Amino acid sequence: MIIAKFGGTSVSSKESVLTLCNIVGSELERQPVVVVSALSGVTDLLLSLPGLPKSKIGKTIRKIRNLHYNLIKNLWSDKTLQKEIMQFIDNQLDAVAKLISTGNPGGEFLDRLASFGEIMSSFIIARALEKRGIKAAQVIATDLIITNNNFGSAEFLLQPTRKKTKMVLTPLIKQGIVPVVTGFIGSTKTGQVTTLGRGGSDYTASIIGFCLRALEIQIWTDVDGVFTADPRIVEGAKSLQTVSFKEASELAAFGARVLHPRTVRPAIKSGIAVKVLNTFNPQNGGTLIEERSTTQGKIKAVSFKKKIFLVNIYATEMLYQKGFLAKIFRVFVRYDILVDLVSVSEVSVSVSVDERKNLENAIKDLSEFSNVSLIEDMGMVSLIGEEITSSTKTIRKVFEILDKEKILARMISLSAASINISIVMESDKVEQAVRILHNHFLLTTRLS
Ligand code: ADP
Ligand code: ASP
Numbered sequence: 518m519i520i521a522k523f524g525g526t527s528v529s530s531k532e533s534v535l536t537l538c539n540i541v542g543s544e545l546e547r548q549p550v551v552v553v554s555a556l557s558g559v560t561d562l563l564l565s566l567p568g569l570p571k572s573k574i575g576k577t578i579r580k581i582r583n584l585h586y587n588l589i590k591n592l593w594s595d596k597t598l599q600k601e602i603m604q605f606i607d608n609q610l611d612a613v614a615k616l617i618s619t620g621n622p623g624g625e626f627l628d629r630l631a632s633f634g635e636i637m638s639s640f641i642i643a644r645a646l647e648k649r650g651i652k653a654a655q656v657i658a659t660d661l662i663i664t665n666n667n668f669g670s671a672e673f674l675l676q677p678t679r680k681k682t683k684m685v686l687t688p689l690i691k692q693g694i695v696p697v698v699t700g701f702i703g704s705t706k707t708g709q710v711t712t713l714g715r716g717g718s719d720y721t722a723s724i725i726g727f728c729l730r731a732l733e734i735q736i737w738t739d740v741d742g743v744f745t746a747d748p749r750i751v752e753g754a755k756s757l758q759t760v761s762f763k764e765a766s767e768l769a770a771f772g773a774r775v776l777h778p779r780t781v782r783p784a785i786k787s788g789i790a791v792k793v794l795n796t797f798n799p800q801n802g803g804t805l806i807e808e809r810s811t812t813q814g815k816i817k818a819v820s821f822k823k824k825i826f827l828v829n830i831y832a833t834e835m836l837y838q839k840g841f842l843a844k845i846f847r848v849f850v851r852y853d854i855l856v857d858l859v860s861v862s863e864v865s866v867s868v869s870v871d872e873r874k875n876l877e878n879a880i881k882d883l884s885e886f887s888n889v890s891l892i893e894d895m896g897m898v899s900l901i902g903e904e905i906t907s908s909t910k911t912i913r914k915v916f917e918i919l920d921k922e923k924i925l926a927r928m929i930s931l932s933a934a935s936i937n938i939s940i941v942m943e944s945d946k947v948e949q950a951v952r953i954l955h956n957h958f959l960l961t962t963r964l965s
């Protein structure tokens with residue numbers, strides 16, 4: 518069995534949906550399970566609803582409706598069929614409108630709201646497969662993926678998820694029916710809807726792949742695989758034939774949107790091959806994510822994040838004190854803030870954080886025992902490759918280049934695992950730094 522996940526752009530146009538059907542049709546022997554994202558832009562539109570004035574809510578819901586209606590009309594000329602599928606979309610959007618009018622914008626509410634995107638897309642894709650002569654059934658992942666209640670970025674619970682996934686999907690697969698599963702969403706043990714974090718459909722695919730011991734997980738997207746840098750930012754970026762599990766995880770965790778950061782973890786555990794492929798160029802072999810790196814000691818790719826926060830914590834009392842770091846990190850734990858990079862000196866600690874959520878509260882608590890400054894609108898550029906920090910030449914060159922470009926490093930981190938060099942800088946310098954570092958280290962290298 519294989520898992521084939523199709524992202525937003527892959528389910529948004531007639532052409533890409535027809536390609537999806539062809540891909541699935543050509544894999545029937547390997548018993549595909551399909552996982553889909555919401556149509557492009559729909560999750561953002563849904564999540565924007567609670568912040569809108571009442572007068573704009575109707576307009577945004579109509580926009581979401583039109584995105585789906587247009588796809589339906591492009592896919593089928595049969596008016597009865599169109600009407601039947603549009604009715605499903607209308608029912609879901611009525612439920613969205615009702616939720617908005619009654620809900621309170623907490624985590625649980627937002628996850629329920631976001632879940633409608635995948636519920637609508639999976640219905641359309643299941644019908645598209647059926648119309649193409651492939652037996653298919655929509656499966657809502659709240660019946661499969663059981664998570665903790667960390668709304669907005671929930672983690673799956675292995676035992677119940679494995680049990681449910683097998684229970685629901687195996688009979689379908691045995692009957693030759695292709696399950697079309699909603700990506701991104703799950704539910705708590707008590708049935709509250711959760712989401713796995715933005716971009717989480719990739720993770721859904723790998724969770725299902727892990728639970729069903731799939732042969733392969735295919736991530737179908739809108740570029741030819743994992744590139745040496747985001748191809749939208751760097752003109753000369755090239756698609757990589759292979760990257761190691763470690764390199765892929767690191768790239769994703771440090772900003773490359775092509776994969777959800779947690780995707781490769783289940784695959785690593787069970788040795789399942791993960792491929793990143795292009796729905797708009799299915800002939801291309803894409804990128805294979807495999808256990809070992811083929812390019813030890815070389816920079817494989819550059820990734821970046823923008824709009825991150827740098828928290829600088831100074832305390833002279835830190836000098837020679839035991840437990841001071843623990844005291845600091847307890848505050849971040851208290852407010853459930855994920856710390857990315859950390860740099861420590863005798864009297865200061867700097868940490869980088871992706872989100873603003875709860876940051877003010879944490880700073881208030883930290884200020885009780887230290888001086889804290891917050892620097893907003895920072896960015897981070899990361900160079901990824903196994904064993905890269907073991908070369909002094911590479912490190913020296915990185916700083917020479919930044920110096921030449923007059924880019925000030927506000928914080929630096931060399932991973933002890935030797936796979937990542939990250940530099941925090943002003944957000945508006947990030948793209949320049951990515952291009953220049955990519956051009957130096959990756960434009961001329963032979964890639965594997
Ligand atoms: P999907 O909707 O298919 O999940 P995403 O938009 O989440 O697609 O991810 C694909 C996008 O990731 C690409 O269009 C590309 O701009 C971006 N991206 C960022 N870094 C990389 C990289 N290193 N390799 C490939 N794509 C990247
Ligand atoms: N639709 C969700 C999002 O936009 C999940 C995904 O696309 O993977 O984040």
Ligand code: MG
Pocket residue numbers: 524716719774775776777
């Ligand atoms: Mg994605």
